[in-house]
Amino acid sequence: MTANxxxxxxxxxxxxxxxxxxxxxxxxxxxxxxxxxxxxxxxxVERFVYRICGVNAEEDMSWKHYxxxxxxxxxxxxxxxxxxxxTQQWLPLNPQxxxxxxxxxxxxxxxxxxxxxxWQAYSGESAMSYLTQMAALAVQNFMSAATGIAVAIAVVxxxxxxxxxxIGNFWVDLTRTTLYVLMPVSFLLAMLLxxxxxxxxxxxxxDVPVAQTSTYANPVTDAAGNPVKDASGNAVTKPxxxxxxxxxxxxxxxxxxxxxxGTNGGxxxxxxxxxxxxxxxxxSNFLEMLAIFLIPGGLCITFGEMVGDRRQGWAILAxxxxxxxxxxxxxxxxxxxxxxxxxxxxxxQHASALQSGGNMEGKETRFGIAxxxxxxxxxxxxxxxxVNNMHDSLTPLGGLxxxxxxxxxxxxxxxxxxxLYGMLAFAVVAVFIAGLMVGRTPEYIGxxxxxxxxxxxxxxxLIPCALVVICTAIAVMTPTATATVGNPGAHGFxxxxxxxxxxxxxxxSAFGGLSANIPFWNVMLSVCMFWARYMLAIAMLAMAGSxxxxxxxxxxxxxxxTHTPLFVTLLASVVIIVGALTFLPALxxxxxxxxxxxxx
Amino acid sequence: MSRLIRNAVTMLLVMTIIxxxxxxxxATGVAQMLFPHQANGSLIVKDGKPIGSELIGQYFDDPRYFxxxxxxxxxxxxxxxxxxxxxxxxxxxxxxxxxxxxxDALRKADPGNATPVPADLVTASGSGLxxxxxxxxxxxxxxRVAHARHLSAEQVLALVTQFTQGRQLGLLGEPRVNVxxxxxxxxxxxxx
Numbered sequence: 054m055t056a057n058x059x060x061x062x063x064x065x066x067x068x069x070x071x072x073x074x075x076x077x078x079x080x081x082x083x084x085x086x087x088x089x090x091x092x093x094x095x096x097x098v099e100r101f102v103y104r105i106c107g108v109n110a111e112e113d114m115s116w117k118h119y120x121x122x123x124x125x126x127x128x129x130x131x132x133x134x135x136x137x138x139x140t141q142q143w144l145p146l147n148p149q150x151x152x153x154x155x156x157x158x159x160x161x162x163x164x165x166x167x168x169x170x171x172w173q174a175y176s177g178e179s180a181m182s183y184l185t186q187m188a189a190l191a192v193q194n195f196m197s198a199a200t201g202i203a204v205a206i207a208v209v210x211x212x213x214x215x216x217x218x219x220i221g222n223f224w225v226d227l228t229r230t231t232l233y234v235l236m237p238v239s240f241l242l243a244m245l246l247x248x249x250x251x252x253x254x255x256x257x258x259x260d261v262p263v264a265q266t267s268t269y270a271n272p273v274t275d276a277a278g279n280p281v282k283d284a285s286g287n288a289v290t291k292p293x294x295x296x297x298x299x300x301x302x303x304x305x306x307x308x309x310x311x312x313x314x315g316t317n318g319g320x321x322x323x324x325x326x327x328x329x330x331x332x333x334x335x336x337s338n339f340l341e342m343l344a345i346f347l348i349p350g351g352l353c354i355t356f357g358e359m360v361g362d363r364r365q366g367w368a369i370l371a372x373x374x375x376x377x378x379x380x381x382x383x384x385x386x387x388x389x390x391x392x393x394x395x396x397x398x399x400x401x402q403h404a405s406a407l408q409s410g411g412n413m414e415g416k417e418t419r420f421g422i423a424x425x426x427x428x429x430x431x432x433x434x435x436x437x438x439x440v441n442n443m444h445d446s447l448t449p450l451g452g453l454x455x456x457x458x459x460x461x462x463x464x465x466x467x468x469x470x471x472x473l474y475g476m477l478a479f480a481v482v483a484v485f486i487a488g489l490m491v492g493r494t495p496e497y498i499g500x501x502x503x504x505x506x507x508x509x510x511x512x513x514x515l516i517p518c519a520l521v522v523i524c525t526a527i528a529v530m531t532p533t534a535t536a537t538v539g540n541p542g543a544h545g546f547x548x549x550x551x552x553x554x555x556x557x558x559x560x561x562s563a564f565g566g567l568s569a570n571i572p573f574w575n576v577m578l579s580v581c582m583f584w585a586r587y588m589l590a591i592a593m594l595a596m597a598g599s600x601x602x603x604x605x606x607x608x609x610x611x612x613x614x615t616h617t618p619l620f621v622t623l624l625a626s627v628v629i630i631v632g633a634l635t636f637l638p639a640l641x642x643x644x645x646x647x648x649x650x651x652x653x
Numbered sequence: 654m655s656r657l658i659r660n661a662v663t664m665l666l667v668m669t670i671i672x673x674x675x676x677x678x679x680a681t682g683v684a685q686m687l688f689p690h691q692a693n694g695s696l697i698v699k700d701g702k703p704i705g706s707e708l709i710g711q712y713f714d715d716p717r718y719f720x721x722x723x724x725x726x727x728x729x730x731x732x733x734x735x736x737x738x739x740x741x742x743x744x745x746x747x748x749x750x751x752x753x754x755x756x757d758a759l760r761k762a763d764p765g766n767a768t769p770v771p772a773d774l775v776t777a778s779g780s781g782l783x784x785x786x787x788x789x790x791x792x793x794x795x796x797r798v799a800h801a802r803h804l805s806a807e808q809v810l811a812l813v814t815q816f817t818q819g820r821q822l823g824l825l826g827e828p829r830v831n832v833x834x835x836x837x838x839x840x841x842x843x844x845x
Contacts, residue, residue, distance in 0.1 A: 102664075106659075106660055107663065122660070126664060176735065227664070231671070236676065244680070247688045247691050247692050250691045250708050253685070253692045259703055262704060263712065269728065295729050298705070298711060298732075306680065307677040307680035324738065324780035327779030329709055329710075329784055330709070334821055399769050400772055401772060402772045406828075407771075411772065414738075414743070414748060414776040415740070415778075416773075416778070417780060418827065418829045419785050424827070440779075442779045443739070443740055443779050445738075445742060565737070565740040566742065
């Protein structure tokens with residue numbers, strides 16, 4: 054690794070930590086029960102929304118009531134996204150005249166966007182109308198993020214409240230998240246991104262003459278539009294003249310801002326944040342990376358504020374950083390060392406003042422190794438899934454890092470909201486294990502952890518693990534699925550493992566060589582995304598309901614303090630051990646096998 | 654339950670109007686006011702007509718021009734409507750073959766040059782539209798371009814230096830050279 058690689062990671066972490074604290078405190082005010090400056094300022098709009106929607110903002114919901122409202126709202130969102138995709142050919146703002154998408158692709162995209170996964174089996178610039186992008190997909194970027202944050206806040210209330218039934222009001226949490234947190238920050242970020250060159254318009258695509266014409270091999274298609282193949286199965290091509298280039302247009306910046314801030318990750322364009330119109334400069338890249346961790350990091354602080362003990366929030370944040378930093382350095386080191394199979398060619402992969410060197414396949418020159426690798430670690434630690442380089446072309450160990458970060462359950466920062474409640478499930482498991490060691494009833498944040506809480510926490514921890522392992526096994530045994538891999542050998546298995554891991558943990562990034570737009574993947578991944586997202590959220594809401602009803606246990610000499618380095622170590626160990634025990638065998642068949650073979 | 658369904662439907666409608674219609678429209682309005690050049694694609698305009706974008710790379714294979722990052726888009730390279738990388742795995746022999754072919758093409762265009770090729774010049778970019786190459790990749794091509802255009806290497810190198818951008822704010826990203834702008838400047842140099 055070069056000195057600059059370390060500097061770029063260091064500067065990022067410092068700026069992030071400076072932003073997280075005010076963001077976290079701000080959010081604690083947004084969700085406070087008592088009126089304050091923020092809720093007074095936007096109170097007019099907020100009350101107007103409640104009046105139109107017939108919401109009684111004073112109503113305190115039980116966990117079941119909260120969960121049903123959350124599910125109903127998300128299902129309505131799913132139906133809306135599905136409808137937009139199936140009818141976009143008749144709707145306005147479709148200058149490229151894109152047709153309707155297939156039913157299985159539409160349902161996959163709908164579930165993908167409501168669950169904050171943003172797995173994309175389509176390419177935006179050649180499939181989605183501007184209206185579908187903004188009124189269906191971008192709306193769910195906001196709503197899925199707001200849903201995640203709302204559930205996290207409800208779970209935090211479970212710890213903060215004493216002997217009450219209610220854990221808050223879903224409609225209020227959703228509205229406040231959108232109005233006070235997501236909208237203002239997104240708008241500001243969108244403008245900063247435009248200043249760097251991200252496009253924001255409603256124009257039709259622009260054709261430009263190229264500076265130098267050239268010829269290329271154009272595949273021949275028959276009357277029905279299918280590619281023609283010769284006797285040996287190769288596509289028939291004929292030379293064509295390349296004289297013009299078509300530049301895509303559209304309202305990208307507004308959507309990209311919330312795509313990063315809401316850890317959604319669904320690109321406006323096919324190449325996602327590698328596309329120069331989606332991420333034009335190193336500074337826009339820096340802003341996008343900050344936006345990914347801003348809310349998941351800030352919510353740790355919000356947690357500390359809301360439970361009345363700031364140290365608890367810092368301990369959760371410290372646990373995330375303890376796991377994140379070594380893995381971010383790991384992927385950077387792996388990429389900077391270059392691709393071993395190219396070493397014997399006449400190619401210079403060494404870093405110098407004039408080039409970043411390293412494994413540049415699938416990476417953009419302006420980002421080089423440091424800004425690409427850091428982005429990769431951030432986007433998979435958080436369940437964002439935006440990519441600024443092609444993960445499929447990462448070195449074997451470089452590709453192992455993002456895969457494993459997702460397999461840890463998306464709790465290292467994780468998705469907005471879902472990262473915090475996922476990590477709180479691990480914290481409950483950690484105090485339980487500590488309790489077993491000393492033979493005492495475990496407590497966390499002044500609440501006794503009993504059988505019911507443990508059941509819910511175990512469900513939250515185990516559901517994604519089980520889904521990933523089982524569904525990968527199903528894929529491996531299904532010939533139509535194995536036929537879709539884009540690379541031979543161990544890497545082909547990695548592609549399938551990555552795909553199922555990404556969908557189940559609601560990340561959405563891909564080893565893109567796999568052709569995922571077939572009914573098998575569309576349907577199975579829909580199931581993974583849906584069950585993992587909502588089973589986990591419901592289990593955590595159930596835990597919150599049970600905790601809120603409990604009385605506060607005063608700290609005693611036998612209480613395990615949960616804000617110390619000892620607890621941070623314990624919690625990080627639990628996360629790593631669960632992730633390692635579950636996935637090491639699968640990883641050994643994929644990236645580890647590939648690494649060992651390439652080392653020769 | 655029916656009240657909850659009513660809440661959910663109206664809430665989705667209201668939020669669609671706020672976040673799906675009002676937000677992008679206001680953002681477009683403000684962006685067009687503050688940064689019209691960037692918001693419309695950073696187009697390079699000549700005689701009133703767009704001839705490219707500062708941000709979108711074009712394909713070059715003539716020895717007279719600097720070549721950009723290899724592009725894996727289909728069917729033609731640097732296809733603006735189908736951005737993508739190659740997605741070739743690191744140990745895939747197809748990757749090795751593709752890199753070898755690109756090295757051969759560079760060697761054929763510049764037989765005298767036997768120095769190892771900078772990595773970014775023979776590996777496909779992530780978007781297939783990368784507008785930049787590293788300064789190392791630009792300097793590697795200076796002798797060839799100068800020879801093909803009957804210019805001195807110093808003249809061409811001066812242009813390369815002029816179009817080299819350092820790290821942003823001195824520390825972010827990597828130094829880079831915008832290929833399309835450099836090539837347009839080369840053409841401009843000789844049409845004078």
